[in-house]
Amino acid sequence: MDEPKVTGTKPKMSTTRKILLILGFLSTLAAIALITVAVTQNQPLRKNIKYGIVLDAGSSHTNLYVYEWPAEKENDTGVVQQVEVCKVEGPGISGYSQTTEKAGPSLVQCLRQAEEVIPAEQHQETPVYLGATAGMRLLRLENKDAADKVLSSVEKTLRSAPFSFQGARIISGQEEGAYGWITINYLLGNFKQSGWKKFLHSLKSISETSGALDLGGASTQITFVPDEISPESPQNLLYFRLYGKDYQVYTHSFLCYGKDQALQQKLAWDLQSAENSSLFDPCFHQGYQRTISMSNFFKNPCTSIEEKQFPFSQLHIEGEGNYEKCRRNIQILFNKTNCPYSSCSFNGIYLPPLQGDFGAFSAFYFVMNFLNLTSDVPFTLDEVASAIQKFCARPWHEVKLQYHQIKEKYLSEYCFSGAYILSLLENGYEFTTENWQRIHFLGKIGSSDAGWTLGYMLNLTNMIPAEEPPAPPLSYSSYVGLMVLCSLVLVARSLFPTSS
Numbered sequence: 001m002d003e004p005k006v007t008g009t010k011p012k013m014s015t016t017r018k019i020l021l022i023l024g025f026l027s028t029l030a031a032i033a034l035i036t037v038a039v040t041q042n043q044p045l046r047k048n049i050k051y052g053i054v055l056d057a058g059s060s061h062t063n064l065y066v067y068e069w070p071a072e073k074e075n076d077t078g079v080v081q082q083v084e085v086c087k088v089e090g091p092g093i094s095g096y097s098q099t100t101e102k103a104g105p106s107l108v109q110c111l112r113q114a115e116e117v118i119p120a121e122q123h124q125e126t127p128v129y130l131g132a133t134a135g136m137r138l139l140r141l142e143n144k145d146a147a148d149k150v151l152s153s154v155e156k157t158l159r160s161a162p163f164s165f166q167g168a169r170i171i172s173g174q175e176e177g178a179y180g181w182i183t184i185n186y187l188l189g190n191f192k193q194s195g196w197k198k199f200l201h202s203l204k205s206i207s208e209t210s211g212a213l214d215l216g217g218a219s220t221q222i223t224f225v226p227d228e229i230s231p232e233s234p235q236n237l238l239y240f241r242l243y244g245k246d247y248q249v250y251t252h253s254f255l256c257y258g259k260d261q262a263l264q265q266k267l268a269w270d271l272q273s274a275e276n277s278s279l280f281d282p283c284f285h286q287g288y289q290r291t292i293s294m295s296n297f298f299k300n301p302c303t304s305i306e307e308k309q310f311p312f313s314q315l316h317i318e319g320e321g322n323y324e325k326c327r328r329n330i331q332i333l334f335n336k337t338n339c340p341y342s343s344c345s346f347n348g349i350y351l352p353p354l355q356g357d358f359g360a361f362s363a364f365y366f367v368m369n370f371l372n373l374t375s376d377v378p379f380t381l382d383e384v385a386s387a388i389q390k391f392c393a394r395p396w397h398e399v400k401l402q403y404h405q406i407k408e409k410y411l412s413e414y415c416f417s418g419a420y421i422l423s424l425l426e427n428g429y430e431f432t433t434e435n436w437q438r439i440h441f442l443g444k445i446g447s448s449d450a451g452w453t454l455g456y457m458l459n460l461t462n463m464i465p466a467e468e469p470p471a472p473p474l475s476y477s478s479y480v481g482l483m484v485l486c487s488l489v490l491v492a493r494s495l496f497p498t499s500s
């Protein structure tokens with residue numbers, strides 16, 4: 001048999017294989033082109049930043065906040081963030097009731113700081129708002145003329161700054177509560193839900209929000225969405241439509257129940273039974289002494305109902321450091337006897353059953369943070385009470401030595417404040433051992449302070465739409481990811497064709 005001839009030429013590549021190879025090569029090129037285009041073409045444009053300024057003129061001091069946000073995302077939730085906070089030197093603006101013309105100039109230094117943070121070419125278009133809270137509400141009650149003069153003085157200063165002046169006014173307690181609630185829920189991303197959370201909530205037709213607890217120097221607010229809305233106290237109910245959802249919110253602001261005014265109220269009560277100009281106070285540390293002038297004590301609307309004549313002009317207070325006695329002493333501020341509604345907090349004020357989680361900020365946070373009671377894993381009510389009890393029992397000289405860097409005004413009052421916070425939450429609002437751990441003490445959320453100012457600005461600049469703004473189905477990163485994945489599948493498919 002003839003052997004087959006061995007030739008020197010290689011076996012020829014089949015035409016199909018050649019075509020497949022070319023196709024594979026072209027697919028790789030196409031995939032690379034696609035990825036390059038996806039990454040470069042769809043890159044977000046350089047951010048055009050906008051700014052806004054809000055001054056929080058509180059009873060104890062004024063803070064100036066600068067916020068920024070990308071202009072093109074104005075109506076998204078969670079895009080506005082705090083970039084600067086400046087603490088104004090000296091007292092709150094209500095502290096200038098005797099020297100009203102000095103209220104405005106006190107703000108100048110912080111306004112200069114804002115000028116440095118915001119690019120000069122944007123100064124003119126940057127809105128500036130000032131909202132005054134309980135200190136000015138009290139001054140208005142006590143001396144309307146002085147309150148008006150203080151506001152004129154701050155308006156004059158704000159108008160002379162290079163920003164766009166949008167108003168300086170006393171906000172109501174209701175607004176303070178509502179804007180605090182808006183701020184924390186905006187920052188926590190509770191208004192707009194994405195993905196499975198949105199699906200889950202649409203099934204249950206609910207939208208979980210967090211309640212807000214604000215404790216200032218002169219007033220305190222409680223705001224939350226109750227389980228059931230009862231029409232019995234319409235003045236405590238607010239209606240919002242935000243991002244396409246309706247919210248019925250309960251809010252109440254207690255004037256004179258901020259921590260400084262609560263202390264004044266307590267002293268006014270203690271004075272009723274004082275026999276001479278010396279008073280032992282269980283809410284101050286043992287060894288602590290303070291002298292109070294009686295001349296203006298009862299001019300304050302928070303203490304004036306307790307007014308009585310005393311044969312001394314100065315009151316000497318001496319600390320006893322007794323937590324239990326202090327709690328009993330504070331109890332008198334919460335009148336639980338008369339409730340014209342189905343349920344009340346205190347002083348005959350309607351309060352629906354507590355519902356959900358609460359964010360507690362301002363002095364709730366300052367005090368609990370000082371006492372090391374704000375860890376991520378919440379402490380039980382008993383643990384909190386026992387920590388405050390131990391702190392109150394420490395002698396003043398020891399406390400002062402350990403915390404020498406803390407202002408004496410703050411330090412001397414943390415025992416009273418801790419006891420007051422527990423009384424307000426436990427006796428006033430009736431938080432129990434069961435729902436205590438639903439209170440989260442928070443100072444900041446991300447880079448922004450928890451408080452009413454952000455919500456106030458969002459509302460006044462119309463940055464929270466009533467309806468959900470249309471959004472692309474995929475985010476930029478998901479879009480690029482999907483493109484890359486599809487391209488890789490395409491390449492793999494062409495390089496390893498399945499022979500059929």
Ligand SMILES: Nc1ccn([C@@H]2O[C@H](COP(=O)(O)OP(=O)(O)OP(=O)(O)O)[C@@H](O)[C@H]2O)c(=O)n1
Binds near residue numbers: 061133135215218219
């Ligand atoms: N590190 C801090 C800061 C503040 N405070 C005290 O906390 C209280 C409340 O402060 P803040 O929330 O700033 O109150 P204001 O906004 O000034 O008061 P209001 O909201 O009632 O107008 C004040 O008694 C202040 O002395 C404190 O104990 N420790």
Ligand SMILES: [Ca+2]
Binds near residue numbers: 058059133215362
């Ligand atoms: Ca405040």
